[in-house]
Amino acid sequence: MPDLRPYLVLGLALGGVFALSGVGLVVLFRATGVLNLAYGAVGATGALIAWSLINVVGTPEWAGYLVTIVFGGVVTLAYGVLVGPPLADRDPLVKAVASLGLTLILLGVMSWAWSYQAHSLVLPTTRWAFALGGVRVNGTQLLGLGLGIIVTVATALFLERTKLGVAMRSLANHRETTAMLGVPVRRVEAAAWLGSGLLAGATGLLLSTLVGLDIVGLTFLVIAALSAALIGRLDSLWTTMLAALVIGIVQSCVTAFPPVSPYRTLTPFIFAILALLWFGFGRRGLRRA
């Protein structure tokens, strides 16, 4: 039996970041009915821009990281403002497929501008590390887990307590009625797009440090977050966070066992399949979509 503690630390960090992106996906889906499959690609593009700014242009590191997060927000907001309203009445499937269009555009731009070779981006927090119970824990790992939990809690409170949050929740229930009640629907949706986009940028930054800055890899890491969001029925933030943490830990711990280690990326898929079987054949139905 190998020592699982280092894998547990990495798993918690990964799970935290998955939770971060899962929450971003769920909030946007609840407010606009859009499952943004371009989430990973937006983060990856932002991280690559930061890489270029820091290593080629020579801007200070913090400016590069800021640009990543802002880029995530701006691109996602622009997409939401341009494509969101015309598709507002369509099926969630159509909205999700449209976001694959953005994914392809970003993938094309990335492979054109940065080609498929691996780059690397290391957040300054990684250099700061301490020992915890005989395991080295670095700052980025702590940041991943911490941010995941903090953002989940903050978002849950935001949706529960603030006026904008209540508007988003009522949008989730019925767009037309919400509009009739005088809620500025487009502005509320834009806020959801922006928030979700900022999270996408932060996710890209953290994942490129934790996992590696690889175009296709980062784009498809959204799948782990999707799986968590799906287990949360695209609705519950808490279930999404817990599922994300479990997926992160399992996926990381599997790495310790060489015979099954190449298949570790199956973890989100297996969890999602099990969840769907449970939803599909269990008694409790799905709320939306």
Added chain:
Amino acid sequence: MSAPDVELGASAEPRRGGFALAGDLVGVDRARLRRPAVILALLLFALLILPALLSTFWVQILTSVAIYSIVTLSLSLLMGRVGLVSLCQIALLAVGGWVALRLGFGFGPALPFPLLLLVTALVTAVIGTLIGLPALRLSGLYLALITLMAAAAISQILQAVNFPNGGPGFLGYSPSAAGSVAAAVQRPALLASDTAYFRAVVVVAGLMFLVAVLHVRSKAGRAWAAIRQSEPAAIAAGVNVTLYKLWAFALASFMTGVAGCLLAASAGGLTTYAFPAQDSITILAVVLMGGIYNFWGAIVAGVLLKLMPELLKSWGLPPDVLTILFGIGVLQAMLTAPQGLAVQVPKDLAALGRALSRRTRPAP
């Protein structure tokens, strides 16, 4: 602005009226015969004339266009006829290739090629159905998600197990043979040349299109149409929704399996990097751009997917531009033109022609 419109309408009307008298009697038969005649002419052109005009390289490219149009056909069947979105068709294609190679490098005596094609397709159909089964009872969004996850998972598994190349054990991959033995299925002697193989592939692809058309015109096609229009209405009308969705998914996986086997026997064999996970998204894009309500779109999609990148490369342009265009194509298809290029381009050309003729005509 209204004056030219009236004039255009007036000039067009008598011509149409003139045709109508003679056309009403003969027109029915003519219209019914025209489409098979066009298809037959295209098939003969592809089988007899194209291979004679092109070099081996382009014949190989066209072979892969024909193979991938079977895959795009399967996706267009799912999306256009049933309203299901699958994002794992390329992954299933790789699965089909793997199964074909596994059977081809055989346990015991080698299967004859047509039998290998059939068995591969059946195994792929079973695997595809197993992937789709949990989501098929739920809404379309969940099927899209689960198939996207399956696509990523399968591409990761392929990286780990690789394609069989005659190695030992069930996985059949031997790293030491990787340089010398191509992971390719042995073709029968009759199809040894690339031209002969191209012809065989076109014939098989033609058969797949025929199967699709026959399905759409049968009871299954009507059930699919009902499901696509409204699932609750289909249930109310007594359509077994889960069964027919499953049937569609199994049929699409079957076709993809056929394509996988054909691909495994094509020149050079299979490599894991020929099936990146993002191709499952790209294929969705080209199918949407080709048009999903019309099987011609599947051929357009095959051309966009396999011929265009090679053309761009031969012109010295980066094929990444194509990915960006495909992304824009998806957005455009979702926002404005659900019928795709196969319908939209003739329409646009007609509109352009009208606009041009209006502009060149002197103002009254």
